[in-house]
Amino acid sequence: MVADEPIDEVTLAQVLETPRAEVEAALQALAQEYADAGRGFDLRSVAGGWRFYTHPDCAALVERFIRDGQQAKLTxxxxxxxxxxxxxxxxxxxxxxxxxxxxxxxxxxxxxxxxxxxxxxxxxxxxxxxxxxxxxxxxxxxxxxxxxLPPLADYLPEAEDVESEPGESRAVPSQAALTSTDPSADE
Structure with a gap:
């Protein structure tokens, strides 16, 4: 509870002088026990380690207490x-x-x-x-x-949508027109 970042199983195993597998099993058991008991906090595996979090049902109350009305949202x-x-x-x-x-x-x-x-x-x-x-x-x-991270492809417009405005027909020049040196090719 005093750590300011998630702590990995290896570090906990070294401190406790206990095999890593036992530490991992204990962490998973504790996380499940806290979830089943409906506690005001959760033990979660994030960012390569374990950390306590406020249970989502209690988050608004804790946030209001900590911030005391201050907003720290990103623009x-x-x-x-x-x-x-x-x-x-x-x-x-x-x-x-x-x-x-x-x-x-x-x-x-x-x-x-x-x-x-x-x-x-x-x-x-x-x-x-x-x-x-x-x-x-x-x-x-x-x-x-x-x-x-979610895949970006689901949020990107189709190529046709980017190339032209709705209802607008857009002629694409041929390769010959792009490479021609004949000045009349621009007409």
């Missing part, structure tokens, strides 16, 4: 930026800005300050700092790894 710009980093990592600020279409420097600083994004290396070609999500991001999202 739409921060959520968009965080999604880009999560799906494209490691990624530079310039690349995130290019995807969003606006400068993201301030938003990246906010995400870094909140511990959701961190420096993850340097691009060898440009020398730009690359960013990635943190284990705190995984923890806040309730995931063990980025493999649990």
């Amino acid at each position: 739409q710009a921060a959520l968009e930026t965080l999604a880009i980093v999560a799906y494209r990592q490691p990624v530079s600020r310039a690349r995130v800005s290019a995807v969003r279409g606006v400068n993201c420097d301030g938003v990246m600083r906010t995400l870094t300050t909140r511990g959701l994004v961190e420096e993850g290396g340097v691009d060898h070609e440009s020398g730009a700092i690359l960013y990635r999500t943190t284990s705190f991001f995984l923890e806040r999202m309730g995931m063990n790894s980025l493999d649990e």
Whole structure:
């Protein structure tokens, strides 16, 4: 309960001087026992370790107590930026800005300050700092790894929808027209 991040089974096994398999079995049994008893907290496996969480039924009360009316939600710009980093990592600020279409420097600083994004290396070609999500991001999202992110394909428009506006017929030039040097080909 005093740890500020999830603790993995190996660390717990070392501290308890108990085989890892026994620690893992005990953690799973405790998690089930807490869930079955309807406690105000859960023991969950997230971000490669185990951590106590407030039970969802009690979350609003605890949140109101902790925040005392303060709001700490991410802005739409921060959520968009965080999604880009999560799906494209490691990624530079310039690349995130290019995807969003606006400068993201301030938003990246906010995400870094909140511990959701961190420096993850340097691009060898440009020398730009690359960013990635943190284990705190995984923890806040309730995931063990980025493999649990939903696939983006379900949310992307079809190619035809991107190429033309509804009701608009769009002629696509032939390869011959694109490579022709004849000035009349543009007419």
